[in-house]
Amino acid sequence: MEPPPHPSPVDSNVVDTQAVDTKAETKRPPAPWRRPLWIAVGVALGLAVLSMVSRDGGGIDLLNALVRFANFVVIPGISYGCQLGLGALGVTLIYAVMRFSDFAHADTMAFGAMGVILATRVLQGMGISAGPLPTALLALPFGILGAVTLALVFDRAVYRFYRRQRAAPVTFVIASIGAMFVTNGLVRLIIGPGDQRFADGDRFIIRVQTFKEMTGLSEGLALRTTHVITLVVAVMVVLGLFVFLNRTPLGKAMRAYADNEDLALLSGINPERVALWTWIIAATLATIAGTLYGLDKSFKPFTYFQLLLPIFASAIVGGIGKPLGAIAGGFVVAFSEIAFTYPYRKILGYLGFETDSLVQLLSTDYKFAVCFIILVVVLIWRPRGIFQGRVI
């Protein structure tokens, strides 16, 4: 190939000004943030109008409606969104680096959570507890260790072979289905297919009754320990991950490898090291997500397998390969699932619209249908997701 002609100084000058221009353009706040802002403003205005038109005692009723909405939609939505987001983060990282959708991820979550449960049982047996917090938080490292080991075994035994062959992504997907079967079988073999509850410590930070007494409202707001823990842990993990990806040499290497494999290889990045750390991080995230989900609801292998779809939906909605997108996608999916299947009768009653119907947009059983509808809408209108991820 002929070397490109050397640009004259004048040319380079022109190029530079253009570069500055495009930089200035990209500095504008990204579009995806603005729309939610406007929606929030619109909702707030609507509520204000509603409170004015609603009948006697409008202010109190509006508060009641808001509290009920927060109790049944916002708080569960935030914690479910965090759990989905952490799961989707793992999927999106694996996709960014290995370039395949890991169908075994939901089962890795189950495997990690299983490790946490077993360690919790041992710790409880030894009489160790974390006081008001669930013992599972102490057991987390053991679960992470188990999940990471499993992920690395799969990488060495299965994926590395195909990576070296530079096999088609489809082969990886099929191999991940094999891994899914194996992991699922292992979880069922070790802990059984039944329901496990392992949350201990204080269940509530604010009880419904206490809240009612405190505020004098007729609606109560329950703040469960698991909700707060989910939010705090998720924020910590996500911040840690972003610092890792943006500041450390290894994180930068991973991003470079994800952006352009050949270029990264040329600059001396060791692909095996990148793969190793991707699996370690993905398995850690999966364990944390699985444990938080299990603490919040309960642990059952089949339920975890069913999380696969919402997790993929979150990753795709956010833009696959984009870590920030995975979190945003998790919240979008979680809030839509809850908002579409929540019966609004009482809330509307507070606002002055008495109805006999439940005002439930969809029956609760259509949860999965909701995330599928979001998926299709996003794929048709914005195939690269909110954050302009990759097109598979």
Add this chain to the structure above:
Amino acid sequence: MRMDTDTGMGRPFWLALAMAMALVAVGVLQSWNVAMAILNLQLISALMALGVNIQWGYGGLFNFGIMGFTALGGLAAVLVAMPPVAEAWAVGGRGMATAAVTMAGTAAAIWALHRLIKVKALRGPAMALVFVVGLALTRSFYSPSVAAIEAVDPSVTGFLGGLGLPIMVSWLAGGALAAAVAWVIGRITLGLQSDYLAIATLGISAALVAVLRNEDWLARGVKNVTTLPRPVPYEQDLQGQDWFVDLSVRVGMDPSLLSGIAVKALYALLFGSVLLVLFWLSHRALHSPWGRMMRAIRDNRDAAEAMGKDVTRRHLQVFVLGSAVVGIAGAMLVTLNGQFTPASYAPFRYTFLIWVMVIVGGSGNNGGAILGGFLIWFLWVQAEVGGPWLMTLLTSGLQEDAPLRQHLLNVAPHMRQLVMGCILLVVLRLSPRGLLPEPRGRHGLAQQRNGTEHS
């Protein structure tokens, strides 16, 4: 890879023979009833695997929605074979028809608005308005009718019933229903690339099954339809016949045992003939110019497109055909079970297991897919039996009531997931193109047709 290019006739023959021997061994060692039950489900699984192979092996389409099409076939069996519930039609038929008309009207109006309004700013709000009004109108007819229908003798019917036709008709209807739905789904999703298509179809199939579970007026939802008619005589009727009792005496077998085997054999005959016909058809299709075109599209989409092949249309075609085959298998499965239980449709069993069959058997090779269906179903069933047996053996050193032993024995049937995963991974590693790989290279299909031409 050298050995893969030269399979000839030997390998399929020996593998099929080994499969038959294994079935005979089950018959001798366990019981012939078990062997026949396995055979029936093997035939249905093989048909499903054939359907997946048409999509994946011929067309390279990553369809993870097999479960949905299987369930649609099952729905067709209910809608065709159950007798109509006249009372339900009387109370809710008109309302449901009106709801269907308003829904279609809304869809048509939205489509028309999409076409007619050229101003972009107006189009969205107008469409949304029509959608909301149409939805409210549809629901105002739909909800009372559903309530009325489901109130009709809810413990027995509570649904609209079917057409009351022979259940064999439903096999064709199942194929047709699955094909129709596949056409719609394909129009939406086939623009997507591999992984997206897999996830989207996985989601659609979950949504489809959710609909079947919840819409009680359609097929009783989770209350199940358990009284489906049979295409073959009942065991009790056979045992009442003089000639059958005579036969059982002559064979030297208990009449109840023999009647079970005879009924299952009749099923196997029916399923086997459907499988043979569809195998022959897909074999002819694969070896026709159409099949060569499909493989060309699969192997190099861009080149095929440059040669003027309409890739999107061909993908849609192969998606519809494969789904129809799966739908037929779904209707046959419900026929065999004699009941339609929407809650039993799980992606593990009806999507991923079928995929394991195709990958292990050999994608792109119809015989391979069928062999995979037979083999994997056999192992799936036998692992459930073999797991506890192995666990008993492994834990025989432990005390009878040791908690570990009890736990291991309890969970042993779940070993089959593990076994399936290992088989898939091992085959994918050692023989990536399956046990019966698609013929390629010197002995490949194209070369056979074109003589000794070198490319």
